[in-house]
Amino acid sequence: MTAGRTQPLPARIADWFYGFKPPERGVIHLGHRRVYIVPSRLGWIYATSLLVMLIGSINFALSLGFALTFMLAGMGLACMVHTFRNLARLTVSTGRSDPVFVGESARFRLYLESGVRFDRHSILVRHVESGAQLVILVPAGNLTEVPLAIPVDTRGLLPLGRVMLETRFPLGLFRAWSYVEPDSQCLVYPRPEFLPLPPSSGSASDGQFQTLAPGNDDYAGLRSHQPSDSPRHVAWKTLARSGEMYTKQFTGDSAARLWLEWSRVPGSDSVEQRLSRLTGWVLAAEQAGLHYGLRLPGREIAPGSGDTHRAACLEALAMHGRPLAAT
Amino acid sequence: MRALGHPLIPEQRPISLADIVGLLVSLVLVTAPHALRAPWWLGVLTALLFAWRLRIAMNGAGLPSRWMLLAITALGMFGVWLEFRTLFGRSPGIILLMLFAGLKLLESRTHRDASVIAFLCYFLVITNFLYTQTIPTALLMCLAVLAITATLVGFNAPHRALRDNLRTAGLLFAHAAPAALVLFLLFPRVQGPLWGVPQDSLSGVTGLSESMAPGNLAQVALSDSIAFRAEFQGDPPPQRLRYWRGPVLWDFDGRTWNMGFPEIAERIDNPAPGPRFDYSVVLEAHNRNWMFALETPVSAPAGARMTLDGQLLARNTVRARIRYDLSSVASGIAMPDARESSLARALRLPRSVNPKAIELAEGWRRDLRDDSAVLARAIEFMRGQRLTYTLEPPLLGRDTVDEFLFTTKAGFCEHFSSAFTFLMRAAGIPARVVTGYQGGEPNPVDRIITVRQSDAHAWSEVHIAGRGWVRVDPTALAVPGRVEQGLARSVPNTDPVPYLMRPQLEWLRSLRYEWEAVSHKWNLWVLGYNPDRQRDLLAFVGMKDADWRTLTAALFTLLGLLTLGLLAWAVRRMVLPDPVKRAWDAFCMKLATRGVARQDNEGPLDYSARVSASLPGQAGAVSRIAALYIQLRYGRDPKPEQVAELRRLVREFRLQ
Numbered sequence: 001m002t003a004g005r006t007q008p009l010p011a012r013i014a015d016w017f018y019g020f021k022p023p024e025r026g027v028i029h030l031g032h033r034r035v036y037i038v039p040s041r042l043g044w045i046y047a048t049s050l051l052v053m054l055i056g057s058i059n060f061a062l063s064l065g066f067a068l069t070f071m072l073a074g075m076g077l078a079c080m081v082h083t084f085r086n087l088a089r090l091t092v093s094t095g096r097s098d099p100v101f102v103g104e105s106a107r108f109r110l111y112l113e114s115g116v117r118f119d120r121h122s123i124l125v126r127h128v129e130s131g132a133q134l135v136i137l138v139p140a141g142n143l144t145e146v147p148l149a150i151p152v153d154t155r156g157l158l159p160l161g162r163v164m165l166e167t168r169f170p171l172g173l174f175r176a177w178s179y180v181e182p183d184s185q186c187l188v189y190p191r192p193e194f195l196p197l198p199p200s201s202g203s204a205s206d207g208q209f210q211t212l213a214p215g216n217d218d219y220a221g222l223r224s225h226q227p228s229d230s231p232r233h234v235a236w237k238t239l240a241r242s243g244e245m246y247t248k249q250f251t252g253d254s255a256a257r258l259w260l261e262w263s264r265v266p267g268s269d270s271v272e273q274r275l276s277r278l279t280g281w282v283l284a285a286e287q288a289g290l291h292y293g294l295r296l297p298g299r300e301i302a303p304g305s306g307d308t309h310r311a312a313c314l315e316a317l318a319m320h321g322r323p324l325a326a327t
Numbered sequence: 328m329r330a331l332g333h334p335l336i337p338e339q340r341p342i343s344l345a346d347i348v349g350l351l352v353s354l355v356l357v358t359a360p361h362a363l364r365a366p367w368w369l370g371v372l373t374a375l376l377f378a379w380r381l382r383i384a385m386n387g388a389g390l391p392s393r394w395m396l397l398a399i400t401a402l403g404m405f406g407v408w409l410e411f412r413t414l415f416g417r418s419p420g421i422i423l424l425m426l427f428a429g430l431k432l433l434e435s436r437t438h439r440d441a442s443v444i445a446f447l448c449y450f451l452v453i454t455n456f457l458y459t460q461t462i463p464t465a466l467l468m469c470l471a472v473l474a475i476t477a478t479l480v481g482f483n484a485p486h487r488a489l490r491d492n493l494r495t496a497g498l499l500f501a502h503a504a505p506a507a508l509v510l511f512l513l514f515p516r517v518q519g520p521l522w523g524v525p526q527d528s529l530s531g532v533t534g535l536s537e538s539m540a541p542g543n544l545a546q547v548a549l550s551d552s553i554a555f556r557a558e559f560q561g562d563p564p565p566q567r568l569r570y571w572r573g574p575v576l577w578d579f580d581g582r583t584w585n586m587g588f589p590e591i592a593e594r595i596d597n598p599a600p601g602p603r604f605d606y607s608v609v610l611e612a613h614n615r616n617w618m619f620a621l622e623t624p625v626s627a628p629a630g631a632r633m634t635l636d637g638q639l640l641a642r643n644t645v646r647a648r649i650r651y652d653l654s655s656v657a658s659g660i661a662m663p664d665a666r667e668s669s670l671a672r673a674l675r676l677p678r679s680v681n682p683k684a685i686e687l688a689e690g691w692r693r694d695l696r697d698d699s700a701v702l703a704r705a706i707e708f709m710r711g712q713r714l715t716y717t718l719e720p721p722l723l724g725r726d727t728v729d730e731f732l733f734t735t736k737a738g739f740c741e742h743f744s745s746a747f748t749f750l751m752r753a754a755g756i757p758a759r760v761v762t763g764y765q766g767g768e769p770n771p772v773d774r775i776i777t778v779r780q781s782d783a784h785a786w787s788e789v790h791i792a793g794r795g796w797v798r799v800d801p802t803a804l805a806v807p808g809r810v811e812q813g814l815a816r817s818v819p820n821t822d823p824v825p826y827l828m829r830p831q832l833e834w835l836r837s838l839r840y841e842w843e844a845v846s847h848k849w850n851l852w853v854l855g856y857n858p859d860r861q862r863d864l865l866a867f868v869g870m871k872d873a874d875w876r877t878l879t880a881a882l883f884t885l886l887g888l889l890t891l892g893l894l895a896w897a898v899r900r901m902v903l904p905d906p907v908k909r910a911w912d913a914f915c916m917k918l919a920t921r922g923v924a925r926q927d928n929e930g931p932l933d934y935s936a937r938v939s940a941s942l943p944g945q946a947g948a949v950s951r952i953a954a955l956y957i958q959l960r961y962g963r964d965p966k967p968e969q970v971a972e973l974r975r976l977v978r979e980f981r982l983q
Contacts, residue, residue, distance in 0.1 A: 025928045032898075042337055042442050049446045053453050058517050061647040063854040064456040064465055068472070070510035072449060074503030075476065077890060082499065085897035121484040124335050135334045143961075168335050170480045170495050172442060175335070 023159065023183035028092040029115075030165070035088045035178045037080065043173035046076060076173055083174040086167045087123070090138065091115045094160065094184035095145070099314065101279075102191035105149035108160050108184055112146060114138045121169045128162040128179070152188045155275065155318045160184040189314045193276040197284050198264060230289025257303050258285055258292040260313075275317050282317070286310045296320055337438035343485060346441055347384040349478030350432065351377050354444070356471040357451040358425050364458065365422050366410050372403060376429030383433075396430055403430075421454045438482045445482075448475045460854050462846065473500060506889050513882040515875035516858045533780050534613040535573050535762050537586040541723050541731075544762070545739040548718060550780035554764055555610040555619055556847055557776045564604055564621070566766050568657045570786065570798065571619040571778060573763035575636040577672055579752075581680040582727055584745060584760045587672075589634040592662070598623040599795070601658030609650045609850060616641045619763060619778075621655035622798065623662060628653055635669065636759070637662040637796075648855055661761075661788055661796035670790060673757030681728040681749060688753030698791050701754050702799070709747060709804045712736065716743075716806040740802040744785040747801035757790035761798070771837075772844040906970055907959045914952055914977045931957050945980075952976050 039047070050072055057065030095109035108127075114120050119139050126133035130150045138144045152158055166177040225234065225245035235246040260281045265274045278294070285292035286305065293303035294313045299320070301313055333339060354377065362370040376399075383390060403426040404414060411419040428447050435441055452468045452475075476496035477489070484492065533550045536543070555571075563569070576584035603625075610618055618631055618639040627633040628651035631641050641649070678685070691704050712732060720738040723730045728746045731738050738746075744760050751758035765784035767776040786800040852860075865873045870881070915925045915934075923941055925934045935953030939946035955973045959965040 025930070025933075027930060028928075042439065045443065046446060049450060053450060056453060060457060061518075061857070062453065062456045062460070063856055064460045064468070065453045066514070066856075067465075067507065067511055067853070068449070068453055068456070068468065070514065071472065071500075071503055071507040073510060074506030075499050077506050077886070078499045078502035078893060081502070081890065081893040081897050082495075084894075088897075121487065122335065124333075126333075133334065166335055169483045170499065171476070172335075172337060172438075172479065172483045 023181050025183045028180050028182060030088060030090045030092065030178050030180070032088055035084060035176055037084050037174050037176040040168060040172060040175040043076070043175075046072075046173050050076070075171075079171045079173050082170050083167060083176045085116075086120050086169050087165060087176045087178060089115050090120065090123070090165065090178075092163075092165070092180050092182060094182040097184065097186040099187035099189055099311070099318070100152060101189045102152055102155050105151050106158055106186040106188065108148045108150060108186060110146040110148060110163065110182070110184075112136070112138045112144045112165075114140050114142060114144075116140060120167070122167055124164075124166040126164045126166065127160070128164055150186075152186070155188050155190040155272075156322045157319070158186045158188050160186070187315060187318055189318045190272065190275040190279045192280040192283050193273070194280040194284060195266065195277055197258065197281055197288065197290075198260070232288055258290045259295060259303070260285065260292055261295045262297055263295075271321065275320055279314065279317050282310060282313045337442055337482065340438040340482070340485075341436060342384070342438060342441050344384045345485075345489075346438070346478065346482060347381060347432075349474070349481050349489075350441060350444055350448075351381060353448045353471060353475040353478055354428060354432070354451075356467070356474055357448050357455065358428070360455050360458070360464070360467070361421055361425055361451070364418070365425070366406075368406060369403070369410075369422055369426065372406075373425055373429045376426075376433060380429075380432045390436065391433055393434070396434055400426070400430055417457055421451075421457075424451060424454065441482060442479065445475050445479050462849055473497065476500065502893055505892075506886060509882065509885045509889065511856070512861070512864065513878055513885065515878045515882075516856075516861050518858055534615065535617075535783060536615075537574055537576075538583050539576055539741050539745070539760065539762055539785060540583040541727050541738070541742055541745070542720060544741040544783055544785055545718050545720060547783045548739070548781045552780050553611055554613070554778045554780055554782070555608050556850075557606050557608045557621070557767065557778065558774070559604055559606040559776070561605070563606075563769060563774075563776055564602065564657050567803075568602075569766050569776070570622045570784075570800075571764040571767070571782075572622045572624075572637060572639075572661075572761060573619055574617055574761075575634075575638055575788075576760040576762060577636075578675070579677065579745075579749065581677040581725075584748075589636065589638060589640065591640075592633045592635045595624075595626055595633055596663055598625060598656045598662065599658040599660040601656045601660075603654060603656050605652075605654045607650060607652045609648060609847070609855065610645060612645055612647050614644060614646060616644050618645070618649075618651065620653050621657065623658060623660065624653055624655045626654065633662070635662070635664045635666075647857075648850055650851070650855060659798045660794065661798065663795045665790070665795070670757045673759050673790060674752050674755065676749070676752045681726045681753075683726075683729045683733060684746070684749055685753045688750045692754045698756050701756060702751070702789060702791065705747065705750055705754070706799070706804055708750075709743075709801050712805065714738065714743070714805040716740075716802065740783075740785045743801040743805060744787045747799065748787045751787065751789050759788050759796075761786050761788055765800075770840045770844055770847075772840045773847065775844070775847055777843060906974065907956065907965070910970075910974045910977045911956050911960075914956075914980060917977075917980060931960075948976070948980055952980065 050069055053065065053069045053072070056062070057069055091113040093111045093113070095111060097106060097108045100106050110125060112120075112123065112125070117140050119137060121137055122135055123138055124133060124135050125146045125148065127148050127150055132148050132150050134146055134148065136144060136146055148160075148163070150158075150160075160182055162179050162181045164177055164179055166175065168175050225247045233247050238244065238246045260278055262274060262278065265277045278296075282292070282294065286309075289305065291303045291305050292313075294301040294316060296316060299316055301309075301316060358373060362373065379391075382388070404423065407419050407422055407426075408414055413419055414423065424447070428444060428451065431440065431444055431447070435444060449472070452471055455464065455468065473493065473496050476499060477492040480492040480495045480499075481487065481489070533547055533552060534554065535547065557563075574586050575589075577587050578585040604621060606621065608619065618628075618641050620639050623637065624633070624639065627639055631639050631651065633639055676685075687708075688705075691701050695701050695704060713736065714732075715737045716739070717737050718739060720742060721735045723735065723742075727742075728749045731742045731746050748758040748760050762783070762785045764778045764782040765786075766782050767778035769776050784802070786798060786802065788796045788798055790796050862873070865871070865878075870877060873881075911931070918924065918938055921942070923938050929937070931953045935949050938949045942949070952973065955969065955976065959969055959973060
């Protein structure tokens with residue numbers, strides 16, 4: 001409540017109007033207050049035909065005409081309640097969304113739970129901003145997963161934003177809808193740009209960039225190939241000669257240790273482009289099985305390898321210059 | 328932002344084959360009764376349009392071009408014009424509507440068009456009521472409404488089984504029924520029509536007319552349809568006294584008797600003494616303004632007037648079934664009217680026709696001075712003439728009375744009454760023809776007397792000084808069985824008596840009695856529910872003199888209550904008796920009493936962490952309950968033992 005006072009007035013009015021304060025944590029119940037219902041265009045056509053039928057019944061004194069007209073009017077009323085209950089008391093929760101790169105689609109997962117003993121038919125789940133949508137059936141007593149693929153064009157932490165749930169079942173005469181804004185975010189890495197990897201540095205301690213001439217590697221010998229070994233280190237000549245796979249071993253970690261540095265990204269001025277190239281390097285270095293570290297202004301990640309390390313590097317790149325969101 | 332389709336907007340959803348099939352079934356149900364009445368070529372054309380659309384839906388071909396549809400429309404309209412010479416009016420209008428429904432189907436691509444066709448189907452249901460409102464019609468139309476509604480549900484839930492759609496439609500139907508009943512009873516009824524009713528509505532109604540020529544009453548009598556029903560308080564009069572008075576015919580042109588312009592009586596004199604009967608009549612619509620009363624009514628019912636010759640006339644044409652209460656005295660003497668002008672009119676005769684009859688009557692007058700004696704002679708003549716009674720009278724030439732009395736000697740009641748009245752006038756006794764019904768069949772089930780068109784009858788009235796207008800039924804004189812036993816037993820067996828009047832079909836008739844008793848109630852309470860009945864009903868529940876404002880207020884109050892009831896039903900259905908949720912809620916309640924209430928947006932993990940932090944002594948139990956709850960609620964395949972365990976943990980959870 002106190003937080004609401006600091007918000008601008010239109011946002012507060014919107015919160016009041018929609019009956020919730022975004023983002024909503026945890027499981028969201030669509031209470032009665034949050035479900036809106038109005039006649040659809042088809043509903044108005046229906047009402048107009050009923051009016052014509054009523055006038056006809058009066059004019060021709062058709063008792064059964066009255067009966068039918070009133071039956072259909074009652075059906076409209078019942079339809080309103082049915083449409084409303086098809087949405088009311090639905091439960092919405094969110095699942096984890098895996099990180100994606102700019103240019104891909106963020107995959108948010110929404111979970112709808114019927115919470116009632118009847119199937120909820122034809123529920124439209126629509127991401128308001130992007131228009132990504134899906135019409136689904138939420139069976140009784142079941143959790144239904146709704147994947148929402150939302151194209152992304154900026155790196156960082158993407159909040160899901162507002163999602164509209166809408167239904168017109170059973171007759172399409174009414175449109176009931178509700179908005180939810182679950183607290184779900186997707187981490188978006190910068191779009192990778194692939195350039196050749198920078199040469200490895202000599203040592204981890206000095207942080208100096210050294211030009212290493214080819215052949216300077218401290219070649220130490222061969223050992224039998226492990227599936228996890230990088231293809232770069234396969235002794236191809238030996239393989240060709242003997243048919244056996246061997247991995248070249250180097251003394252020290254100089255060859256595997258690679259610093260990916262902000263200041264060393266070649267030929268780029270814009271922050272985003274640098275981040276893109278660094279992202280490309282991280283991916284390439286990981287694929288090459290190198291030991292790599294990342295140096296950004298104000299942030300340094302010690303060399304390492306593996307999925308967790310890669311994810312940490314990519315997250316650092318994604319969040320570069322962004323305020324840390326409360327997670 | 329990209330402009331994306333909205334899959335719930337009907338304009339953006341294409342029609343599927345199942346939708347088309349549903350629409351076609353609905354259309355066939357609602358147009359079938361019309362097709363039976365329409366010209367055959369139209370039924371064929373509509374069926375072809377339906378089949379065409381079905382074929383398109385089945386093999387995915389394109390819809391016909393707009394020009395093609397326009398051409399078919401023009402052709403259909405031309406056909407209707409050829410058939411009816413107009414495009415307006417009831418029958419051509421409905422036929423065009425049928426045609427348009429088929430054509431609309433052929434240009435429908437989306438659910439929007441399909442929904443409009445479904446609404447059109449609802450409308451076609453109502454047009455059917457212009458022709459018939461019987462119980463079977465109502466049942467058939469209920470079926471049609473169910474089919475249309477299920478089709479509409481199908482539009483909104485594709486891939487759902489038809490059975491489920493039908494169930495939803497049935498549920499909507501059941502939920503609509505109370506509101507429909509309230510609306511039916513309380514909606515402020517206005518007496519129609521609001522504007523002119525098409526000329527051809529009620530055109531097929533058989534019944535008496537304002538004139539009578541040889542042969543046309545026999546035509547009416549071939550119809551089995553009901554003219555009116557009468558319900559007596561106490562015992563009804565015997566059949567021979569049941570003369571139901573209709574139009575009185577004064578003017579004869581040699582062939583046709585005409586009613587002329589009726590004069591309204593300013594006051595109604597008490598009739599001659601006789602047994603008195605109180606009864607009510609439910610008159611079917613017959614598109615004329617006369618009403619039928621047992622001879623002789625003592626007063627006119629509300630909304631009706633009496634003419635000087637004793638006819639009851641409604642103020643408006645009887646276009647809908649009406650009900651009225653009456654009292655009559657069965658004396659056989661009509662209302663007195665001895666004005667010179669009336670008597671003179673009752674003597675007028677075309678002298679150029681029927682010379683033999685005129686000669687005969689003038690002979691009686693020469694022999695006898697007294698009117699009563701002449702009447703007695705005439706009655707004797709009719710009895711002795713060996714006339715036969717038949718529904719298929721031979722055709723007559725120019726001298727209708729002469730030919731009937733002396734040559735063909737066979738006729739229906741119009742021949743008898745016409746001839747007798749002619750003879751009386753020729754003999755100088757004022758006489759007139761009365762048409763109406765004679766007899767009627769008491770239904771043993773509800774004791775209501777049903778009078779059919781086949782009971783149509785015509786008789787004479789002669790004015791005898793000192794007695795007034797006396798009823799003489801020449802048919803009864805010549806064929807006594809007619810008024811004693813009814814038509815079917817009086818005509819030769821070879822005559823085409825209406826099917827159900829044949830005496831051989833006793834069992835079928837008893838079935839019909841049952842059915843007609845039900846129909847009568849239906850007519851009275853469902854079809855006959857009009858502004859008057861509404862007033863009666865409201866007075867019965869204690870709302871006297873309710874005007875439309877009171878009615879509207881009552882209506883909206885009740886509708887609001889019904890909607891609330893429906894909502895309560897909808898919400899009740901939502902409460903899941905889920906033991907896991909209940910246990911968790913109980914746990915949260917326990918904690919809430921200690922001031923650690925769960926926030927609405929707090930999940931079990933967050934909550935248990937917060938509780939553990941503020942109540943460190945309980946941390947173990949709290950986290951165990953929370954973990955179990957999460958597993959049961961979001962995990963796979965919860966086991967019953969686990970549910971029991973959770974309930975036990977919550978029950979045993981104590982706060983010091």
